[in-house]
Ligand code: UD1
C-alpha cells in the first residue's frame with residue numbers, strides 16, 4: 200500500500216533536472232510514496248535524457264509532454280498548456296521541480312495557478328544577472344513556491360532577503376552531492392577506460408563544457424571562447440562533450456569545420472553520467488559555464504575556470520576552487536594556465552575544506568520533509584479569510600515570536616538563519632497577530 204493516495208507530481212525536462220532529482224525519486228520510493236514523473240520533453244535527444252533513466256535505473260516517465268525546442272515563450276507556454284491537463288486529471292497533493300529551466304518556471308506557474316502547492320528544489324541560488332534566462336526562471340519559481348528547498352545557507356539567506364517567509368525554507372544541501380558521492384567510484388574506473396581509449400593521460404588534459412545561451416547565441420563570445428581553447432590546445436589536449444546547442448551554433452558561425460581538424464582537440468557527443476564524471480575527476484582543470492559542473496568539480500576538488508562573468512555558486516569561488524573569466528580570450532588562457540600549473544596545490548587545499556554545497560543526504564531530507572508535509576497537509580501557513588490584513592513589522596524581542604510568521608532574522612543588517620544570534624526579526628502576519636505581539640512587547 201502506498202502512503203499517499205494523491206500523487207506527488209515530479210516535473211523534469213532537461214539533463215540536469217533528471218540527474219539532480221534522482222536522489223529525491225529514490226528516497227520517495229524508499230518511503231513508499233506515490234509519485235508521478237512527468238517529462239516536459241524540453242530535452243529529447245537520447246544523450247540528454249534517456250541515457251540517464253537507463254544509467255540511474257529510474258522508470259521512464261509515464262507522461263511525456265513532448266514540448267521540444269522553441270523560443271522561451273514557446274517552451275514555457277507549451278509546457279504549461281500540456282501540464283495543466285495532467286495536473287487537473289491527477290489532482291496531485293504537491294508538484295515539485297528542480298533548478299532554473301523553462302520547464303521549472305512552467306511547472307511552478309501551472310501548479311500555483313491551480314492552487315496546488317509547489318516545491319522548488321535548489322531554491323535561492325542567485326546570479327543577480329537578469330539577462331540570464333535561468334535567473335528569471337528561478338526568481339519566479341522561488342517567489343511563488345510554497346516550499347523552498349535551499350541547497351545552502353547562503354541560498355536560504357538570499358530567499359529571506361526577498362521576503363520569502365522563513366517557514367517555507369528548508370536548508371537541505373544540494374542533491375548533486377548525493378549523486379556525485381554515489382557514482383564516484385564507478386566514475387573513477389569509467390574515466391580511466393575513456394582516457395585510455397582517447398589516448399589521454401590522467402590530470403593532463405582540460406575538460407570543457409559550454410552551452411549557456413549568453414555564450415552560444417553571441418557569435419563573438421562563442422568564437423572568443425573557442426579561439427582561447429585553440430590556443431590552450433597547444434599546452435594540453437582538450438576534451439569537449441558537445442551540447443547540441445553549441446554544435447549547431449558552431450556550424451552556423453562556420454567554426455565547426457576548423458574545429459574538427461584541430462590537433463589535440465577531442466570532440467565527443469554528450470556523455471552518460473559516470474563517463475562524464477570520470478572525465479571530470481581525472482581532468483587537470485575543467486572549463487565550464489554549467490551550474491552543475493561547477494558543483495561537481497568543487498566536490499571532486501577539480502580546479503575550475505568558469506566561462507561566465509558571475510556565478511550563483513559563489514562558495515566555489517570564495518573557497519579557491521573556481522575562477523570567473525567570462526568570455527575573455529586572454530583571461531581564459533592565462534587563468535587556465537595558472538590553475539593548471541598549480542593544480543596539485545589547489546587540490547591539496549580543497550582536501551581540507553568541508554563541502555558547503557551538501558553532505559550527500561539532501562535527497563533523504565527532501566523526501567522526508569515532503570512526506571511529513573503531505574501527511575500533515577500543512578503546506579499553506581494560514582487562511583487569509585481569517586484575517587485579510589497581512590502586514591510586515593520588525594520586532595526586537597524575538598523570544599516571543601511564533602515561528603510560523605518569521606520572514607527573516609537580522610543581526611544588524613545581516614540576515615541570519617540562527618534565532619540565537621539574531622537581534623531583530625522581520626515578521627509577516629495578520630494584523631490581529633501583530634496587535635497581539637505589540638501587547639506582549641509593551642509588558643517588557
Ligand atoms: C536548457 C536550460 C539551461 C540548462 C540546459 C541544460 C532553459 C532556458 N535553459 O538549455 O538552463 O543549463 O538546458 O543542458 O531552460 N537541442 C537538441 N536536442 C535536445 C535539446 C535541445 O538538439 O534534446 C538543441 C535545439 O537546437 C534547441 C537548443 O538545443 O533549440 C536549445 O535547447 P533548450 O532546451 O531551449 O535550451 P538549452 O540550451 O538546452
Ligand code: UDP
Pocket residue numbers: 214215218408410440441468469470471472475476488489490491492495
Ligand atoms: N553532464 C553529463 N554529460 C555531459 C555533460 C554534463 O552527464 O556530457 C552532467 C554533469 O555531470 C552535470 C549536468 O550534466 O551533472 C549538468 O548539466 P548542464 O551542464 O547541461 O546544465 P546546468 O547544470 O548548467 O544547468
